[in-house]
Amino acid sequence: MDAILVEEVTKKFRPGWPGLPPVTALAGLSLSVHKGEIYGFLGPNGAGKTTTLKILLSLMRATSGKVEMLGKPAGDLEVRRRIGFLPEAPYFYDYLTAEEFLAFYGHLAGLERGELSRRIDHLLEVVGLRDARTRQLRKFSKGMLQRVGLAQALIHDPELVILDEPMSGLDPLGRKHVRDLILGLRDQGKTVFFSTHIIPDVEMICDRVGIIVKGKLMASGRVDELVSHGHTQSVEIVCEGIKADEVPSITALATRVLQRGRHCLVALPEPNQLEDVLAMIRARGGRLVSVTPQKGSLEELFFKEDDMTVSVRSDTKV
Amino acid sequence: MRQVVVIALNTFRENLRDKILYNLLFFAVLLIGFSVLLADLTIMEHQKIVTDMGLAAINLVGVIIAIFVGIGLVSKEIERRTVYTIMARPISRTQFILGKYLGLMLTLFVNILIMVVVYLATLQVYRAPVPWALLQAIELIFVELLLVTALALFFSTFSTSTLSAIMTLGFYVIGHLTTDLKGIAQKSHSEAVKAVMTGIYYLCPNLEMLNMKGQAAMGASVPLSYQAWASAYGLLYAALLISAACAVFQRRDF
Ligand SMILES: Nc1ncnc2c1ncn2[C@@H]1O[C@H](COP(=O)(O)OP(=O)(O)OP(=O)(O)O)[C@@H](O)[C@H]1O
Ligand SMILES: [Mg+2]
Numbered sequence: 001m002d003a004i005l006v007e008e009v010t011k012k013f014r015p016g017w018p019g020l021p022p023v024t025a026l027a028g029l030s031l032s033v034h035k036g037e038i039y040g041f042l043g044p045n046g047a048g049k050t051t052t053l054k055i056l057l058s059l060m061r062a063t064s065g066k067v068e069m070l071g072k073p074a075g076d077l078e079v080r081r082r083i084g085f086l087p088e089a090p091y092f093y094d095y096l097t098a099e100e101f102l103a104f105y106g107h108l109a110g111l112e113r114g115e116l117s118r119r120i121d122h123l124l125e126v127v128g129l130r131d132a133r134t135r136q137l138r139k140f141s142k143g144m145l146q147r148v149g150l151a152q153a154l155i156h157d158p159e160l161v162i163l164d165e166p167m168s169g170l171d172p173l174g175r176k177h178v179r180d181l182i183l184g185l186r187d188q189g190k191t192v193f194f195s196t197h198i199i200p201d202v203e204m205i206c207d208r209v210g211i212i213v214k215g216k217l218m219a220s221g222r223v224d225e226l227v228s229h230g231h232t233q234s235v236e237i238v239c240e241g242i243k244a245d246e247v248p249s250i251t252a253l254a255t256r257v258l259q260r261g262r263h264c265l266v267a268l269p270e271p272n273q274l275e276d277v278l279a280m281i282r283a284r285g286g287r288l289v290s291v292t293p294q295k296g297s298l299e300e301l302f303f304k305e306d307d308m309t310v311s312v313r314s315d316t317k318v
Numbered sequence: 319m320r321q322v323v324v325i326a327l328n329t330f331r332e333n334l335r336d337k338i339l340y341n342l343l344f345f346a347v348l349l350i351g352f353s354v355l356l357a358d359l360t361i362m363e364h365q366k367i368v369t370d371m372g373l374a375a376i377n378l379v380g381v382i383i384a385i386f387v388g389i390g391l392v393s394k395e396i397e398r399r400t401v402y403t404i405m406a407r408p409i410s411r412t413q414f415i416l417g418k419y420l421g422l423m424l425t426l427f428v429n430i431l432i433m434v435v436v437y438l439a440t441l442q443v444y445r446a447p448v449p450w451a452l453l454q455a456i457e458l459i460f461v462e463l464l465l466v467t468a469l470a471l472f473f474s475t476f477s478t479s480t481l482s483a484i485m486t487l488g489f490y491v492i493g494h495l496t497t498d499l500k501g502i503a504q505k506s507h508s509e510a511v512k513a514v515m516t517g518i519y520y521l522c523p524n525l526e527m528l529n530m531k532g533q534a535a536m537g538a539s540v541p542l543s544y545q546a547w548a549s550a551y552g553l554l555y556a557a558l559l560i561s562a563a564c565a566v567f568q569r570r571d572f
Contacts, residue, residue, distance in 0.1 A: 085402075091400060
């Protein structure tokens with residue numbers, strides 16, 4: 001049984017004015033998330049990520065298609081006890097203190113008093129808000145709100161955690177915390193499904209990713225499969241004692257040559273020219289510092305899937 | 319049930335932390351105590367004014383709270399998207415609506431209680447009599463407030479806050495004029511006017527039925543059976559509105 005199953009889901013929004021065509025946010029989206037994995041749901045702005053998550057949590061009804069979570073149809077009340085959710089750019093009751101806020105959601109999830117206060121202590125610690133425990137949420141910064149929102153999603157120790165852009169609004173340290181937290185959840189055997197449009201977040205922690213563009217799943221699979229598939233590996237050479245940008249035979253082969261103080265960086269499009277270039281560098285008295293193969297990145301895939309971006313790119317080439 | 323209570327208590331807490339409520343309460347106390355300023359009246363006149371003003375103040379402040387907190391009860395949750403995290407929990411939409419309604423009911427109850435205490439104390443100061451009819455009038459005011467809250471909640475499930483406020487206010491005013499409307503319908507020669515007026519007469523709650531402030535100030539009570547019927551009428555009307563609100567809310571996309 002999958003943690004999340006989405007089959008041929010479409011969502012059409014009624015147009016703002018009668019007579020206009022409806023807005024199609026999802027056009028036959030299918031995906032599945034296995035138990036115990038971290039699944040990254042990647043897509044550009046307006047691709048339909050938030051719409052998908054809202055349908056999963058039955059905040060919205062799909063126009064057609066089937067949605068299941070933990071083996072139950074979306075909308076099943078009991079199954080929501082086992083699910084945690086953080087919406088996009090969340091806004092909460094700002095008259096509550098962090099502690100009261102978490103207690104409120106804990107009560108809704110059916111936690112008893114003793115258990116609840118233990119969970120509150122634990123989660124405030126985990127998200128680093130122990131000192132803000134009795135502060136009202138109206139006095140929280142954006143990043144703090146995001147953190148307390150995460151704590152809210154985890155208060156009842158859910159099996160399945162669904163997060164809409166959990167890293168947005170966070171500084172680099174905060175992003176790292178959230179990544180660690182998500183990895184920690186997987187270590188406890190939880191399933192995490194999160195949406196984002198920020199590729200490195202996904203590359204670093206996800207077991208599998210799905211790429212959604214214009215309401216359809218364009219690609220899905222393990223990150224390394226998606227990345228290596230159909231991509232040549234480029235190579236970066238760092239050397240010293242030579243000005244490579246003054247060597248025509250090297251600049252002809254390289255995609256980029258950069259001089260950074262004593263060091264010189266040479267980027268090659270393919271590994272099979274590596275030996276030739278290394279020989280040229282040595283011949284000019286240069287010393288090798290490092291050679292790094294550059295894996296293809298999801299970024300390329302992301303851009304490839306998004307027609308619009310591709311056309312923009314080809315335009316700039318012309 | 320537990321879910322309803324959790325939402326209701328949180329709504330009550332939200333109201334308690336809202337400064338507007340205290341301002342209104344202060345305003346009510348001022349109104350009730352205002353008669354102190356009217357010094358050059360006879361004792362009898364003074365007592366009558368205190369009794370009248372007090373009831374009117376309690377009613378007015380109650381209605382303001384019912385309408386303006388009532389329209390925000392659900393629409394504010396949707397606008398501010400706090401409803402996302404709540405609906406993602408094991409709670410049905412009906413439970414949510416009931417909880418919000420009960421929460422405001424609790425707020426109204428506590429507010430009325432405070433105002434009534436101040437009111438009775440003021441009456442004591444003036445040695446004004448406290449007839450049984452006064453308490454009857456206050457009970458019916460509370461029923462009216464429950465009805466007005468239900469109206470506000472109902473409108474706010476499908477329209478904007480401003481529109482809900484206008485419609486609730488409209489129903490409130492017309493609700494006090496329904497008997498006049500029937501009169502107009504009977505006298506009118508135009509069939510259309512007749513139909514519209516009769517329609518409004520049956521659609522709008524008859525709030526005059528719940529208003530016995532005038533006679534209560536004179537000390538004239540109504541039979542208990544009338545009070546019971548009028549209360550039942552108001553509560554049933556409120557229950558219908560809440561059910562309708564639940565049905566609308568059930569269908570909503572957020
Ligand atoms: N309530 C709505 N009414 C009409 N159209 C909507 C509604 N909600 C979303 N849409 C449309 O559906 C499409 C998908 O929106 P969605 O919010 O799911 O995108 P997203 O992938 O979450 O984007 P982002 O990365 O910017 O958050 C957009 O074209 C949006 O305009
Ligand atoms: Mg989104």
